[in-house]
Amino acid sequence: MKASVDADLCTGCELCTQTCPDVFEMDGDVAKAKVDEIPAGAEDCVKQAAEECPVEAIKIE
């Protein structure tokens, strides 16, 4: 499982970095996924972050 952030959509609200800090971090004004593969145990918070992102910038594949 992998997650990515569309930097063109991200508003930098930092919600995903608070919901799932093991996977998302801020990179200047936008969030980014800091890991390639989502670590075991972080799947649920990644899904929550994707659902809660106000601009639907998080893609999971």
Ligand code: SF4
């Ligand atoms: S929740 Fe969405 S808009 Fe907010 S920082 Fe994360 S990716 Fe960007």
